[in-house]
Amino acid sequence: MTPPPLLDAPSSRHGIPRLGATHLDQFLAEGGTCVLFCARDPTKHPETLDLAVILPELMARFGLHCRAALVAPDAEAEVQRRYGLRVWPAMVFLRGDSYLGTIERARLGRVLGRA
Numbered sequence: 001m002t003p004p005p006l007l008d009a010p011s012s013r014h015g016i017p018r019l020g021a022t023h024l025d026q027f028l029a030e031g032g033t034c035v036l037f038c039a040r041d042p043t044k045h046p047e048t049l050d051l052a053v054i055l056p057e058l059m060a061r062f063g064l065h066c067r068a069a070l071v072a073p074d075a076e077a078e079v080q081r082r083y084g085l086r087v088w089p090a091m092v093f094l095r096g097d098s099y100l101g102t103i104e105r106a107r108l109g110r111v112l113g114r115a
Contacts, residue, residue, distance in 0.1 A: 016069060016070055018071075019036070019070065019071055019072055019075055020074050020075055021074045021075040021078060023075075024071070024078060024079070032066065032067060033093070033094070033095045034066050034068065034069065034094050035066055035067075035093050036079055037069065037089070037091050038071045038076055038079055038080070038089060038092065039052065039071070045105075047105040051089050083099060085102065086104075088104075090103065
């Protein structure tokens, strides 16, 4: 299945890699702060397209000194198992191998202090 253009934008326009199951551990082993964007199917989870736009903006506007990756469908189950995801889409934040937290759907108000 080809991703919708907006869902493909983080990878194609902003250089955010798409991680399959075989590359997930390698990406995480590089250390530092990172965010994993777990998109799932945007037809079932319309907020996915919102987060596809928000993620590059967060990286650029807030000066986040972290790496980001779009999690490919074949790696989503592993990310879900590791970090207890229950709601899609989600952005999982890590520092090294330490879990920092998750933003589910488009609930950025909490993170930005507005909710």
